[in-house]
Amino acid sequence: MIRTEREYxxxxxxxxxxxxxxxxQTKTLESMGLTEEEIERALSPARFFGQKLRLEVEEYERYRRGDFDMTCTFDNIGRQLVAFRIFRGISQAELARRLGVTPPQVSRDERNEYGGASMEKVKQVLRALEMDVILVPSEGRRAAGS
Structure with missing residues (x-):
């Protein structure tokens, strides 16, 4: 996941x-007389890597536009917090300042997608980002008896 403008x-x-x-590489393989199928087979892993990278760039661009769901689950709240910061145009350093922590702490939290963060920490980040969300249980994990 791309988290900063620099990474973007x-x-x-x-x-x-x-x-x-x-x-x-395609031109080189063609000049060697390989068939289209052989070339595709040879370059398939590299194409997969390129597609993955393009999808990450597109994801970051969607976040900047605010193209995300405001409904959060306990499973995706960390990723959503990163998306909200990107949407707000706030750097990790600025978020750290607002939270009263160091920039490396915010970077670690985001890299771990706020894994293990308390609900209080999540609320602090949401307040610092001036975001209101709806938090719902994760799909497939309904309370017993429901």
Missing amino acids: RQAKERVAQHEKLLEE
Whole structure:
């Protein structure tokens, strides 16, 4: 998951470099007389990597536009907190300042998608981001008897 503008810019550059490299590799394999099927088989892992990177870039761009669901589950709240920060245009350093913690702490929390964070911590982050959400139980984990 891309979490910062710097990571976003680097990922976009890697996508461009990766596409250029794939194009060069395709020409090299064609010049060796390989069939289309052989070329596709040879480049399939690299294409998969490139697609994964493009999807991460697209995800970050969706978050910046606010294209996400405001309903959170206990399973996705950490990822949503990162998305909300990106949407608000707030850096990790600024969020750290608002929370009264260090930027490396916010970076660790986001890298771990707030795993193990208390509900109080989640509420503090939401307040710092000025976001209101609906928190619902995770699908498939209904309370006994319901």
